[in-house]
Amino acid sequence: MALLTTENVGIAFGGLQAVGHFDIALEENELVGLIGPNGAGKTTIFNLLTGVYQPTEGQIYFQGKKINGKKPAEIVGLGMARTFQNIRLFKNLTVIDNIKIAFQKELKYSALSAILRLPAYWQQEKVVEDKAIDLLGLFHMEEDAHKLAKNLPYGKQRKLEICRALATNPKLLLLDEPAAGMNPQETRELMETIGFVRDNFHLTILLIEHDMNLVMGICERLIVIDYGMIIAKGTPEEIKNNKQVIKAYLGS
Amino acid sequence: MERKNFQKNYLINFIAVLFLFGIIVMSLQMKLINNYYQGLLIIAGINIMAASSLNLAAGYMGQLALGHAGFMAIGAYTAALIGLHTNLPVMAKLIVGIGCGGVMAGLFGVLIGIPALRLRGDYLGIVTLGFGEIIRIALYNLPFTGGAAGLKKIPKLINLPILFVILVLVISFLFLFVRSRHGRALLSIKEDEIAAESVGVPTIYYKVYGFAVSAFLAGVAGGCLAYFQRALDPNKFKFMLSVEFFIIVVLGGMGSFTGTILAGLFLAFINEFLYEVDELRLVIYAVLLIVVMIFKPSGLLGNREFSLTASGRWLKRKLTEKK
Numbered sequence: 339m340a341l342l343t344t345e346n347v348g349i350a351f352g353g354l355q356a357v358g359h360f361d362i363a364l365e366e367n368e369l370v371g372l373i374g375p376n377g378a379g380k381t382t383i384f385n386l387l388t389g390v391y392q393p394t395e396g397q398i399y400f401q402g403k404k405i406n407g408k409k410p411a412e413i414v415g416l417g418m419a420r421t422f423q424n425i426r427l428f429k430n431l432t433v434i435d436n437i438k439i440a441f442q443k444e445l446k447y448s449a450l451s452a453i454l455r456l457p458a459y460w461q462q463e464k465v466v467e468d469k470a471i472d473l474l475g476l477f478h479m480e481e482d483a484h485k486l487a488k489n490l491p492y493g494k495q496r497k498l499e500i501c502r503a504l505a506t507n508p509k510l511l512l513l514d515e516p517a518a519g520m521n522p523q524e525t526r527e528l529m530e531t532i533g534f535v536r537d538n539f540h541l542t543i544l545l546i547e548h549d550m551n552l553v554m555g556i557c558e559r560l561i562v563i564d565y566g567m568i569i570a571k572g573t574p575e576e577i578k579n580n581k582q583v584i585k586a587y588l589g590s
Numbered sequence: 591m592e593r594k595n596f597q598k599n600y601l602i603n604f605i606a607v608l609f610l611f612g613i614i615v616m617s618l619q620m621k622l623i624n625n626y627y628q629g630l631l632i633i634a635g636i637n638i639m640a641a642s643s644l645n646l647a648a649g650y651m652g653q654l655a656l657g658h659a660g661f662m663a664i665g666a667y668t669a670a671l672i673g674l675h676t677n678l679p680v681m682a683k684l685i686v687g688i689g690c691g692g693v694m695a696g697l698f699g700v701l702i703g704i705p706a707l708r709l710r711g712d713y714l715g716i717v718t719l720g721f722g723e724i725i726r727i728a729l730y731n732l733p734f735t736g737g738a739a740g741l742k743k744i745p746k747l748i749n750l751p752i753l754f755v756i757l758v759l760v761i762s763f764l765f766l767f768v769r770s771r772h773g774r775a776l777l778s779i780k781e782d783e784i785a786a787e788s789v790g791v792p793t794i795y796y797k798v799y800g801f802a803v804s805a806f807l808a809g810v811a812g813g814c815l816a817y818f819q820r821a822l823d824p825n826k827f828k829f830m831l832s833v834e835f836f837i838i839v840v841l842g843g844m845g846s847f848t849g850t851i852l853a854g855l856f857l858a859f860i861n862e863f864l865y866e867v868d869e870l871r872l873v874i875y876a877v878l879l880i881v882v883m884i885f886k887p888s889g890l891l892g893n894r895e896f897s898l899t900a901s902g903r904w905l906k907r908k909l910t911e912k913k
Contacts, residue, residue: 388788414790426788428781430893438771439778440789445771452770453763455600459770460593506790 339402341366341542342387342418342510347396348566349386356382357566360396364510369536369543371557371574373550375586379566380546381423384512388420389413401509415443419508421499423515423546429488433479433498436487437470440505444469470505476538477501477531493524497531504539511535513545517552525549529556554578562586599899606898607758615751628750629818634858635753636814639760641838641850643807648836649844649893650768651800652780653707654715656832657722658808663827664698664725665691665809666816667735670744673817684747688756688813695809696802698725703801707794722832729824740823741816748818756814760807764847765895767803776800780845830872837875841882843889848896853889 340363348358357379364370372380385391387398389410398406405413428436444466447458474480477497482490487498496516503511516532517525529552536543547553553560554574562570562577564586570577577583617623623631640662647655669691673683706717729735736742767773775796778786787793816822838857842849857875864871882889 410787411790411792426782426785428778439774442790453766
């Protein structure tokens with residue numbers, strides 16, 4: 339069974355059909371790229387999948403359950419996490435607090451045990467603290483744990499955002515232009531990180547990207563959209579030679 | 591930092607507070623503080639309490655709430671009515687009255703919060719301001735609030751030591767609350783609501799939750815006011831009172847409870863000298879705010895807290911450096 343399926347999903351803002359007839363199926367442990375020219379509707383699709391926008395037509399199924407109509411936080415609880423095109427960290431909090439907030443659903447203690455500092459508080463906080471440090475360790479960031487997120491260099495901020503998304507224990511990770519603003523060296527590192535994440539956390543990744551080296555290098559399958567419609571699906575090789583895709587990118 | 595370290599810090603702070611409490615009781619015994627100054631300190635304490643509660647909503651959660659005088663009024667009237675119409679022993683009356691005042695204000699916080707917190711920034715400010723005024727006008731017209739004349743002969747249950755204990759409880763509650771998963775959720779909302787939602791923080795739930803806790807504590811402050819002043823009328827809870835709390839929060843630093851305490855004491859102190867120029871007071875506040883905004887926009891302490899143990903360590907380091 340596919341992890342995520344969409345059936346004829348679309349959204350219209352007033353008279354403008356931003357996305358239409360969007361049908362995809364993502365299998366487990368796949369790495370799929372979503373590409374298209376600027377303004378094609380890629381981020382809108384992410385917003386539809388994560389519940390930020392409600393589709394005006396069609397159905398979205400995640401792990402067999404229908405998820406349209408659910409709030410973003412509920413969908414995160416079901417196992418879908420995302421990052422943002424323009425990094426959205428909790429800038430004035432420490433790196434470790436950023437991660438701890440994402441561990442929210444693992445903490446169960448009540449407000450009362452927090453205020454009275456009962457054993458439940460100490461235990462659970464300790465567990466989450468250790469988990470957060472371990473997670474940062476996987477990305478070689480444990481030394482930055484107590485720095486403010488805004489003081490990290492750009493590449494690390496990107497990494498931290500992925501880290502934070504992973505802390506929610508997702509089955510499906512949506513990455514919105516993870517390589518935006520990175521130099522070739524950083525992009526190469528990022529490619530390694532993404533591969534590493536998929537293999538270590540056993541998850542499906544759907545990513546939006548403009549950097550074709552990255553996309554062609556690591557994606558197993560590509561979905562190309564233009565003006566909110568899917569114009570091609572297939573392996574990177576097929577997409578490279580697809581006439582419609584070349585036309586969309588270069589004009590006729 | 592390990593659990594033991596925290597517990598050591600809690601102990602040090604507890605001893606410091608106990609020491610301060612001892613000083614207050616002693617100086618009252620030895621008549622070092624006369625009734626007039628005791629009154630001033632009590633009012634300062636009540637203002638600090640209300641401003642701290644506002645700091646939770648405005649400083650920690652980043653929501654511009656301008657109706658805290660309204661929540662304070664609800665707490666005050668509830669406590670006053672319980673004080674007037676029940677026959678409980680003094681201590682029980684104090685606890686029940688202030689507790690009920692807080693709970694009632696908290697309930698109104700939920701009721702107002704659910705629709706209002708869908709708005710952001712200035713719009714939320716306008717709506718909470720409106721609700722604050724609605725509460726005040728309602729108090730004028732309800733049958734059991736005594737209208738414009740207000741309530742009189744409320745039993746006097748608050749003195750300086752009791753208020754000090756309540757204030758310590760409120761501030762400790764806030765400190766411990768914000769350093770928990772709930773507090774982190776509130777902070778994440780202030781930092782970036784969309785990101786908070788995207789990592790699984792149910793933002794609407796937490797906004798209402800934080801707002802209700804904030805209203806509850808404002809209600810507690812109101813209850814203290816009722817049991818101290820013995821007379822209430824709706825005019826005490828005008829919009830300008832909410833603004834005063836806001837000024838204290840901004841002066842002390844959004845997100846710093848120790849900053850709120852310092853700013854509250856400072857304002858109480860300068861108010862003493864501004865008594866003669868009554869109307870000009872607000873102008874001077876405004877000038878003060880402008881000066882702070884220019885020279886230290888984050889307020890006295892920014893979002894840091896004054897910590898006894900940290901300053902102890904600092905002092906130690908300075909002393910060893912000298913040697």
